Amino acid sequence: MTKFKNIKLRRGLGLLSSITMLLLLASVLLACVPNMQNFTPSDPSSGEADSSTATSAVTGTSSDTPPHGESEPASSSAFNENTPPSKSRHSITSTETSPTAASKTTTTTTIAANLAAKPVGKVGRAHSIRVFEDMQVTVIYGLDEADQEIPIEAFYCSTGYNNATPKAPEGKPIRITAFRPSYLKFSLLGDCYVRYPTQIMGDYFFHSVPYEYSGSKGPEYNECWIGGMYALGRYKTTGGCIRLSVRDAAKMQSYAYPGMPLYILTNSSGYSWPTPQSVPAVQAGKPYSISGRLGWDPTDWHQENPYQGLFKGPSISGDKTLTLTEGYKKTSTAAFTITGNPSPEISISMNPDSTKISWNNTSKKIDIAAGLTQGKYEINLKVSNSLDDMTLKFTLIVEKAQQAPLISGPSSLELIEGYKQASSGAFEISGHPAPRLSINSSNDGISWNDAAQELVIAEGLPAGVYTVILTADNGLKENAVFEFSLTVKPVETEVTPVPTDPASEPTAAESATETVDPSDTSDEG
Template sequence: MEKIRKRLLSLIMTCVVVLSLIAPVTGGLQEVQAGSPYYIQVNKNTNVVTVYKNKVNGVYQNPVKAFICSVGYSTPVGTFKTPAKYRWHTLQGPSYGQYCTRIYGGYLFHSVWYYENGKNDTVSVAQYNKLGQTASHGCVRLTVADAKWIYDNCPLGTEVKIINGTSKNDPLGKPEALKLNTKNKMDWCPTDPDPRNPYTKKSPEITGAKNKTVQLGDKVDLEEGVNAYDTAGNNITSKLKVSGKVNTKKIGTYKVTYSVVDAIKRTAKKTVNVKVVDNSTVVISAKSQKVQLGTEFDPLKGVTAKTKAGTNRTSTLKVSGKVNTDKVGTYKLTYSAKKMNGKTVKKTVTITVGDYKKPVLSGVKNKTIYTTDIPEGETLDLLEGVTAKATNGKDLTSRIKVTGTVNPHKAGQYKVTYSVTNDSKLTTKKTITITVKERKFVELKGIQNLEVTYQPEASIEEKEALVKEQVLEQVTGYILGEEQSDDVLEVAMEQVEEDYYLVTITLDDGQGHTLEGQLYATLIVEQ
C-alpha cells in the first residue's frame, strides 16, 4: 500500500507540472497582445537580462535596463514572443512565483520561487542567493522588482531572445543581487514593493564613521573602523566611497563624506568632521649656558618655542628670573610657553656668569740687553713693564708668574715664560726670548801701529803733533757702546828712540772704568 501511495503521489505531481507548463490557470492570466516598446535579451552564459528600446535590422539597440537572473541548463535558445502573464503562478515542486511572464511553453520570467502561494515572506533564501548563477529548471528567475518591471512594462507579444553569449553581449554589465541571511529558510525578497515588506523600511548602513580629532602631522586612515552594510545586512565595505580630503599638516576642520550604494540601488551617506589639532607639547629651545662677565645678556634672544608638530608658539614665550652679568655667579631662569590647548609648559635653565675669556698679558715681548745694562751684582727685573688684565678690566698683574732665569752679565739667549690665571681658572701663557749681548763699559778701536811722515825741518813738537793727529784719526773710543769724541781720549807719547814713539791712549768713563791702549808710531822723513 505504501508503494502504491507513493506512485500515486508522483503521478499527481507530474500531472500538476504538465498542466502548469501547458495550460496554467493561476489567477491573473493575460492574453497575447500585439506590439511592444521593448526587446528582451537573456544571456544564458552570464545570467544577465538586458532590455533594449529599439531593434534595427534585427539587432537590438539602446539598452535601458539590466537584470541579474538565474537560468537553467534547459532554458531554450531562440527568439520568442511572450504569450501570457500571471500575477502568482504555480511552479514545479509545487512552488510559486510572482509577476510571471511566459516566454515559451513552460518557460517563464518569474520571481525566485516561494514555498507558499500568495505569501510574500516565503521566498526560498537558498535559491534567492543563487541569482547570477545557473540554478533554475529552465525558467528565468528574477528579483520581484525586476520580474514586476517586465510584468508591468512589457506587454504580451514582447520579443525575447535567448542566447549563449559572453559578457560582451551585456552592454550594461551584470547587476548584483542582495544576499539574504542563510540562517533563515524563507524570507521576503528585498525588492518586493508590498508595503508589508520589512525591507522597504531598511536601507544600507554606514557604521564607525564619526567626528574625530587628529594630531597635526599624524597620518590618518579615513576608512579605518568604518564599515558599510547593504539593505539585507551584508558587509559591503568594499563599495564604500570616501570624498573629501584631510590635510594633517594644516590645522583646521575638514568635512569627509562616506557613501555607499547597495545591489538594489539603495544608498547611505554620512558626513563627519575631522578636526586637525596640535595638542603636542611645546619644546622651548632655551639651554643652560655660560655668560661672559661684564657683557650684555638678553634671555629671550634666539629662544624659540615650538610644538613637537612644528607649530610656532614663540609669541607665547615668557621668562622669569634675573641675571646680573656684572657679578660672577649662578642664576636660574624659568621659561614658559603655551600649548595650542592653552596649557603651559615650563623649562628652567642655569646661567653661569664668569670670566670665560683668557686674561691679557701686556709688555711681554722678545728683547735684547747688554751685559753692561745691569750693574754688577744686580739681576734683571723680568716683570718690569709687564701687566695683566681680565677682559672686564680687572687688574691681574699681581697674579703673573714667571718661569725661566736670565744672567744679564753673560751673553746668550734665555727663554722666559709668563702666565696669569683669571677668576674662571682660564690661563694665558706667553714665552719670549731675552737675548743678552756682550758690551764693554769702555772700548778702544783702531789700536794699531802707524807710520807718520814729516818734513825734514820739523821740530820735535811738530812731529809729536803729527803723531797725535794721526792717532786720533785712527783710534775711536766707546763708552757703553757709544762712540765718543776725540777730546775724551788722552794721548801720551814716549820717545823710545829717534823717530820712534810708544803712544798710550786712555779712555775713562768717569764711572771708574778706564781703558788704555798702546801702539808704536814710526816717523819717516818725507823725501
C-alpha cells in the first residue's frame, strides 16, 4: 500500500513538473513574439517609383563614432565581403528569423546601377537597395523598361560602428527577409524599442533611431533617443543595423519585399541618387524634448508632434530676370529670399551653362562668370525640404554689345531714259540696337524697300542727276549717313548722212581750175 502511494505520488509530482515546464515554455514563447503596436503611417511611400533627377554623390568618408542609442556589438570582429555576418548581434523578443535561401548571396542580371544612363520608359516598382557607407546614404532603386537600375529615392542613414555592418558587394547581394513589424524590442547591454524595423537577415535590420524601453506597452512617441538623430547622414554609430529616421523607416517598409537585393558598399564613387529629404535638427527643451536624452523624432508625422508647428514648406522670391550686355564682367544677381523649416536645400536645374552659372549658397545669389554669348538662358532655382519643394524660373538675357550704326552698299547707279522700273542693289545696315532708317530723296520716284534693303526707282524719271540721302539712327551719339547718286542719261540721237548725185560732182580737172569771178578787177592793169 505504501509502495502504491509512493508510485501515485511520484506520478502526481511528474505531472505537476510537466505542467510547470509547459507553462515556463509557453511564457518563453510568448516573450519571443514581437511586440507590435498599430503605428500606421499616414504618409510613407506606396512603393511606386517615378524617375527622379539624380544628383551626383560627393566623395567623402564617414567617421566612426562610438555607438549611441544602441547596444554595442558582442564581438569586435570586423566583417568583409567574404565573411558571413554573425547571428549573435542583438537579443530580440521575437522568434529569430533565420536567413533562408532567399537571403543568400546571388548574382543579379540587371544592368549595374553605376552604369545606368537616363531612364528608358517608365520606371517600375522598387527593385533593390544600396547602402553607401562612405556617404551614410541608403538608396532605393527601380527598374526601367531596359532593365536598368534607376535610383528613385534616398535616405540619410547611420551604419555600424567599427565596420559592424556586413558588406554585400555588387554581384553578391543579400536577399533580405523583409520581416516588418511595427516595432521590436532590442536588448543586449540595455533595452530599447525600434520602430518600423525591416529585417535584413538574422539580427540585422533597417530601423528607426531607438526609443526608450519603459515597459511592455511599446514605444512612446516622445521618447526617442534624440542623440542618435544627428548621426543620420553623418557618421557610423550603430551596433551593426542601419538606422533611419522614423519617417524613412516607414518608407523602407513600404518598399521592401522578401528576397529584395541589398548591396552594402564602402565606396559610392560613380553612383548617383536623388537628394534625400532632410532630417530637421533636434530642438532643445520642452515641448520637443522631455529630457536631454529623450524627445520627439522631428520627422514623426504624429499629430501631437510639436515639430509639426515648426515646420514650414520652402519658398523663394526675388528678381526673375536679369539683362546683361556682351563683354560684361563677372557679376551676380540680387540676393533671393528663401524661407522654410527645415532649412531648404537649393539647387539649379535646367542650367544651360553650369561652367559660368552657379548658385552661391552663402550670398543666396546666382553667380555669373564673364564670357556668356548673346542669348537667353532659362534657369530653374529649386528649393526643397522634408515638407515640399518650390521652383522659381529665372531668365538671364545677354544682349549684343552696343554698336554705332553703319551703312554700306552701292553709291551710284546710271540709267538711260525709257528704262523699266529698277533697283539700286542691296544695302547692309548694321548696329546695336538695330538702327531706324530714314530716306531723303530729291524725287518721289525713288523709294525704300525695307524687306529687300534696297532703293526702288520707278520708271519714267527724266534725264538728270538725283541724290538720295540714307540716315541710320539707333540712339547712339552718331548717326550713319550715306549718299546715293542716280544718273538718268538722255537717249542719244543718231545723225543720218544725205546721199549726193555723182553727175553733179566736179571732175578732178575742174576742181583744179580756179574759178575767176568776172567782177573781180583787182588784178587788171
